[in-house]
Amino acid sequence: AQSVTQPDIHITVSEGASLELRCNYSYGATPYLFWYVQSPGQGLQLLLKYFSGDTLVQGIKGFEAEFKRSQSSFNLRKPSVHWSDAAEYFCASFRSNDYKLSFGAGTTVTVRA
Amino acid sequence: DVKVTQSSRYLVKRTGEKVFLECVQDMDHENMFWYRQDPGLGLRLIYFSYDVKMKEKGDIPEGYSVSREKKERFSLILESASTNQTSMYLCASSLAGTSEAFFGQGTRLTVV
Numbered sequence: 679a680q681s682v683t684q685p686d687i688h689i690t691v692s693e694g695a696s697l698e699l700r701c702n703y704s705y706g707a708t709p710y711l712f713w714y715v716q717s718p719g720q721g722l723q724l725l726l727k728y729f730s731g732d733t734l735v736q737g738i739k740g741f742e743a744e745f746k747r748s749q750s751s752f753n754l755r756k757p758s759v760h761w762s763d764a765a766e767y768f769c770a771s772f773r774s775n776d777y778k779l780s781f782g783a784g785t786t787v788t789v790r791a
Numbered sequence: 792d793v794k795v796t797q798s799s800r801y802l803v804k805r806t807g808e809k810v811f812l813e814c815v816q817d818m819d820h821e822n823m824f825w826y827r828q829d830p831g832l833g834l835r836l837i838y839f840s841y842d843v844k845m846k847e848k849g850d851i852p853e854g855y856s857v858s859r860e861k862k863e864r865f866s867l868i869l870e871s872a873s874t875n876q877t878s879m880y881l882c883a884s885s886l887a888g889t890s891e892a893f894f895g896q897g898t899r900l901t902v903v
Contacts, residue, residue, distance in 0.1 A: 684833075687831065710890045712891070712892075721881075721894050721895070721896050721897065722881070722894045724891060724892075727891055729890075768833060768834065770834075770892075772885075772890035772892075774888075774890070776847070777822055777839065777841040777847070777887075778836065778839065778847070778849070779822075779824055779836065779839070779883070779885070779890065779892055780836060780850070781826070781833050781834035781835075781836075782833055783831065783832055783833035784833040784834075
């Protein structure tokens, strides 16, 4: 069963506008959470990760994500999108009890000029 | 830098063939994973391993098997390839406890 859900399949955003990508996880304990990005024809690159502590985590390329236990969410945000942010974004969770690393179905981001 | 190497970038195989996809990592990672990536479905976990000779089924293990005889190598085996196994296959590895995974470049397998 899918333990990570990304509700948005595709998002289109104007360059310079803000971006928020949603991610929900299902796991009794707090999992380790990640956001990865995959540009066309490229491999997966880690944007940021949450293990514990401060619920707002900063990543590379100006991205940040906020862990909200009450909503089982780990949404990714960027205040001002650049054309180079057009890519597919994947949320992932790692369960420490069985070592399983699961991914969501991904959200494709299109940036319009 | 961590390096995860998949033996082939592109493979074309015939229906019914036995196919081996190889993955090697050079950072002494305990955990290794095999995924397939299909449009609209994201990365689906096929098998994973948290130690040598250990293997666990992921979400879609049917039609696949794995082998981990050495810590650095994790092989995915398609016992009898079928056209619905045409996909991009991604291997990943991570240290025990940290769980940040590093990915190979992927193998695009076409079964004809």
